[in-house]
Amino acid sequence: MQGLAVGIGSFHFELHSAEAPPIVQVWPERVRRALEAIPSVRDVEIEVPRTYDPASPKDVPGIRYSPHPTSGQIRFRLNIPSRIQKEVFRHWRGTQWENYTVLMFYTPGDPVAFVFVDDAGAETSAAFAVALVRNFIEREMKRLGEASEGVHFVCRGPSPFHVDLSFQPEHGTWDGDKAFERVGMVVEKRQSPGYPEMTVRFDATRFGGANKAAVTFASLTLEQIGLFYRLVAQGGRRADQAREVRQQVDRLISVHQRAGVKAWFLRVFRSGAWARELGLQVLILTYTFSEERRGAKEAVARLCDDADLPAFRSWLEEELAVDHNDDLENCREIAEMLEPRRLRETNAVLVISVAIVSAVLGALLKGLAG
Incomplete structure (x- = not known):
């Protein structure tokens, strides 16, 4: 059973539109049409409630979120060939990994995105995938122009999240670890010359594959990551x-x-x-x-x-x-x-002013008396 490399970031789609229809009626379909208008995107799934947060500054002047879902997710797959990768990142040779799955979650904090490198094993660093997908979608959304129907792609840093996350199947038991007993996975962290490494060892019998384990991990941790991005913004x-x-x-x-x-x-x-x-x-x-x-x-x-x-x-x-x-x-x-110092200079001004006023008054009184 193969492992999986996953990158983490914070990006999502907004609808900037002054049109009359309530946003709950148009947001899901416009986001879907914008994504499906990108040739390399496929299998778009949008599951969001009919409740939306109003437009709010989200604690960061200059970054204003439009009305957006209070929860839910967007999922899609995309293919970015190596030659396109070189266009997205100039002076970069590209990689052999071309297929990605993107999961975007709306949380009580900030939006959270997970990028799965579908055709790579757990030994791959997926942080590059977040940057690649981010820049690719930004480019494609700009190319859509008016065809995007007011849909904008919004990103918050650090994206990628500074961790190399991977999932490794574990056969057998993990004695003594309560998390492994409860949720079927255990997290190991290790410092490395680049980003810290986080390896999630999951119960292969319970999950059957790395993708399912990664989705479960995302559901268990996405509010933590959403809060992290909110704290970064604050x-x-x-x-x-x-x-x-x-x-x-x-x-x-x-x-x-x-x-x-x-x-x-x-x-x-x-x-x-x-x-x-x-x-x-x-x-x-x-x-x-x-x-x-x-x-x-x-x-x-x-x-x-x-x-x-x-x-x-x-x-x-x-x-x-x-x-x-x-x-x-x-x-x-x-x-x-x-x-x-200011008080000394102010007092000096007052002393001088009093002296001048006294002299003037004295001269006036003397003139009146004479």
Whole structure:
């Protein structure tokens, strides 16, 4: 019995259309027609509910999902000959593997895609297949133009997921492993010079073949992977917000470093307001980041603590460990360090202003008295 190599990513199809028919009436068929319009795609199967999430930012400014299914899947096969592979990836010699099966799942997190390398064994790295299928479908969808009927192909990184996933049949029993007893498979992980390797050893008697085992594995882990991609998106947004705060700090530092009347005016009359706005923004972001991380930790625990196969827990925990609060705290401290200088210059302005006003008033009073 042959093993199987599988790649993981996050991509799916959206319908960008302002037409009147409700999306539940047109989404499945338009996606089907778009896929079937690609000559090398075959055996398209779409199983989605009649409930759709509304268009929402999905926590990432600039990446807006159109209404999409709340659950369900898309499945199809495609053939990408070696000569086409060389066109999709320039300066690449292509591979001997030309047949792929793609499963796209909609999850409570982000969409998840599995790419099976149909004509290769488990020893093949399937990460390349995700990149190949992604670029090929992107190219073909653009070629369809208006024939796509508003259907767009959307991808989120990292796609491919940074793991070499393979399925190996296991004959006999796997003594002492509860996961193997419950679900008929056990996960082994190993670090390697490239991507980490994840080998899923499955009960050959129970599943009969690697494809069936891989589909079962996908159903057991897809919510973990969907949450991973959601955490990546949230982490990207937090990184952008922390970067904006650092840019504001750079502006404050620049004003305090520059000489001249304009810089002095900005320090005295503007930088105080900038520093207060910065401090408030840091407080809000620190609270928001902490709440997001708390919610994410609860989601990871809910998915993995009692899971039959918590295969992706380590990747989820790595995303949870990404913390921008130290950056925010450094920005707040810098703003506070610059404030005394501004106050000294402001006080100097007040002293000078009082002296000038006193002199003017004194001169006026003297003139009136004379």
